[in-house]
Amino acid sequence: MDLYGELILDHAKHPQHVGLREPFGAEVHHVNPTCGDEVTLRVQVADGVIHDVSYDAQGCSISIAATSVLAEETIGHPVDEALETFLAMRRMLTSKGADAGDPEEIGDGVAFAGVSRYPSRVKCALLGWTAFTDALARTGEDISVVSETAPSRP
Amino acid sequence: MPAFTEKELARIRADFPVLARTVRDGRPLVYLDSGATAQKPWCVLEAEQEYYSTRNAAVHRGAHQLAEEATEAFEAARATVARFIGARPDEVVFTKNGTEAINLVAYAMSNAGAPGAIDGADPEVAARLQLGPGNEIVVTEMEHHANLVPWQELARRTGATLRWIGVTDDGYLEDPATVVGERTKVLAFTQVSNVLGTLNDLAPLVAAARAVGALTLVDACQSVPHLPVDVQALGVDFLAFTGHKVLGPSGIGVLWGRPELLAAMPPFITGGSMIELVHMDRSTYAPPPQRFEAGVPMAAQAVGLATAVEYLTETGMDRVHQHDTELTAYCLEQLAERPWVRVLGPTDPARRVGAVAFTVEGIHPHDVGQVLDDRGIAVRTGHHCAWPLHRRLGVPASTRASFSVYTTRGDIDAFIEALDTVPGVFGLSA
Numbered sequence: 030m031d032l033y034g035e036l037i038l039d040h041a042k043h044p045q046h047v048g049l050r051e052p053f054g055a056e057v058h059h060v061n062p063t064c065g066d067e068v069t070l071r072v073q074v075a076d077g078v079i080h081d082v083s084y085d086a087q088g089c090s091i092s093i094a095a096t097s098v099l100a101e102e103t104i105g106h107p108v109d110e111a112l113e114t115f116l117a118m119r120r121m122l123t124s125k126g127a128d129a130g131d132p133e134e135i136g137d138g139v140a141f142a143g144v145s146r147y148p149s150r151v152k153c154a155l156l157g158w159t160a161f162t163d164a165l166a167r168t169g170e171d172i173s174v175v176s177e178t179a180p181s182r183p
Numbered sequence: 184m185p186a187f188t189e190k191e192l193a194r195i196r197a198d199f200p201v202l203a204r205t206v207r208d209g210r211p212l213v214y215l216d217s218g219a220t221a222q223k224p225w226c227v228l229e230a231e232q233e234y235y236s237t238r239n240a241a242v243h244r245g246a247h248q249l250a251e252e253a254t255e256a257f258e259a260a261r262a263t264v265a266r267f268i269g270a271r272p273d274e275v276v277f278t279k280n281g282t283e284a285i286n287l288v289a290y291a292m293s294n295a296g297a298p299g300a301i302d303g304a305d306p307e308v309a310a311r312l313q314l315g316p317g318n319e320i321v322v323t324e325m326e327h328h329a330n331l332v333p334w335q336e337l338a339r340r341t342g343a344t345l346r347w348i349g350v351t352d353d354g355y356l357e358d359p360a361t362v363v364g365e366r367t368k369v370l371a372f373t374q375v376s377n378v379l380g381t382l383n384d385l386a387p388l389v390a391a392a393r394a395v396g397a398l399t400l401v402d403a404c405q406s407v408p409h410l411p412v413d414v415q416a417l418g419v420d421f422l423a424f425t426g427h428k429v430l431g432p433s434g435i436g437v438l439w440g441r442p443e444l445l446a447a448m449p450p451f452i453t454g455g456s457m458i459e460l461v462h463m464d465r466s467t468y469a470p471p472p473q474r475f476e477a478g479v480p481m482a483a484q485a486v487g488l489a490t491a492v493e494y495l496t497e498t499g500m501d502r503v504h505q506h507d508t509e510l511t512a513y514c515l516e517q518l519a520e521r522p523w524v525r526v527l528g529p530t531d532p533a534r535r536v537g538a539v540a541f542t543v544e545g546i547h548p549h550d551v552g553q554v555l556d557d558r559g560i561a562v563r564t565g566h567h568c569a570w571p572l573h574r575r576l577g578v579p580a581s582t583r584a585s586f587s588v589y590t591t592r593g594d595i596d597a598f599i600e601a602l603d604t605v606p607g608v609f610g611l612s613a
Contacts, residue, residue, distance in 0.1 A: 032553060032557070033550070033553075033608055033609070038609060038610060042610075063565055064548075064549055064564065064565040064566065064580055065565060065566045065570060065573065065579050065580050066549075066579070066580075067579075087579055088547060088549075088579075089547035089548075089549035089550050089553075090546075090547060090549075090550050090609070091549070091550075147553070150549070150553065153549065
């Protein structure tokens with residue numbers, strides 16, 4: 030089926046940047062209580078740049094692959110840029126198929142465009158991202174842009 | 184001979200309008216999620232509509248003809264539901280759902296020790312409901328969260344200790360005798376596991392509780408839809424089930440309790456309808472079941488539920504049970520031929536009811552469910568509100584196919600055919 034494109038399956042089988050690493054500025058643990066998927070995620074930020082995102086995740090291929098892409102798209106990038114990527118991802122995922130995603134903005138994230146047609150899977154794709162923004166906030170970064178533009182029903 | 188001939192089954196299916204629809208680009212719906220909620224026959228939908236369009240009024244209030252008819256319909260529904268489980272009408276309390284029915288008992292026990300909880304209650308009976316530090320609440324490791332969390336909360340509020348009967352690797356309960364003892368005040372267990380499908384033998388559980396004077400509560404949410412249940416024969420003190428899994432509407436559940444216990448129980452939710460006398464500073468309460476039904480009750484849902492259990496009674500609960508066993512056996516047989524599938528729970532179909540949960544090697548249940556859904560097959564994925572049980576079995580989650588009276592072998596064939604495509608989608612060989 031078309032939801033599981035090669036990119037998603039590749040990332041799910043070979044998650045990038047997986048494993049919990051030191052040093053880190055904050056660590057969070059997020060769960061999806063409806064299915065029991067879990068992610069422990071660490072971020073290391075210095076001078077407004079994300080130096081590392083490391084994680085240990087247990088979940089479906091969508092949530093694992095999304096977290097893998099998240100690490101790929103954010104490590105080495107400034108925080109504000111990473112938040113823009115998150116917003117673009119979320120916009121696409123909550124668009125019910127209307128927004129195909131821009132590879133310029135979200136890179137491999139475009140592979141998840143199909144997820145937006147399955148509302149029950151959107152949470153899977155956002156699990157890692159939500160943990161990521163939470164971890165950023167815990168390092169003291171300003172993530173207010175996330176709630177300012179939050180869709181009414183993510 | 185099968186429980187239903189093909190013709191009979193076709194007639195049953197024609198009673199359930201939703202089964203005629205298509206999903207995911209015109210594929211016929213194969214509904215294998217009746218363990219989560221069952222579909223509704225026309226007669227239930229019509230009964231609710233008939234109630235609203237001809238007799239709707241606030242039950243137990245007003246002296247006008249409509250109010251009388253509404254009250255009569257509500258109480259007649261209670262009598263029908265009571266008959267269905269071998270009970271007397273005044274022993275049957277309508278609740279919002281099965282979860283609320285269990286909470287009602289847990290909160291009554293929590294409040295039973297408060298001064299003046301129920302004036303005039305038999306002190307000996309009231310004492311059975313009270314608990315505190317040094318007492319124990321016993322559940323099992325295969326409980327749905329609805330029959331676990333309320334007891335965790337009761338333990339926290341009262342200082343009692345929560346203990347549990349373990350589950351064996353093959354999905355049966357361990358011996359209750361090692362856990363139930365002199366300190367036990369209540370033993371709560373499910374009749375049928377919503378994940379393993381295990382049909383528990385309740386006799387040893389009831390005997391263990393009785394030997395120490397402990398109360399028993401059975402979660403019958405997954406048994407009442409599939410097999411004949413008689414509260415007297417079970418010998419338990421409380422039985423809870425929900426309407427929407429028994430082909431009835433959502434928003435209604437049932438608590439059955441022994442009348443002497445219900446009479447000694449303080450209310451859980453208070454307000455209108457459940458009172459006897461109200462002063463500004465105090466009130467006295469109506470006898471059961473009204474004491475536990477505060478506010479305007481769910482009359483249309485009660486009428487719908489009564490119609491649903493009448494539908495099942497006319498179909499014949501023995502045949503419903505046989506049909507379920509046939510489906511379970513067929514499904515287990517098919518899955519057993521696939522070494523990449525691990526079925527959770529007993530392998531003997533006679534010891535199972537209603538559902539078959541499984542895992543697929545190397546593929547997360549969500550992904551399994553997604554591929555099935557793409558072919559129009561509705562199953563449940565996740566921990567099915569039994570997270571500790573999944574932990575016990577060493578799996579994060581599972582995929583569950585569950586059955587009802589309208590389920591066919593053809594549904595299982597379609598499910599198996601789609602399941603066979605799952606490994607390929609994820610680059611694994613079947």
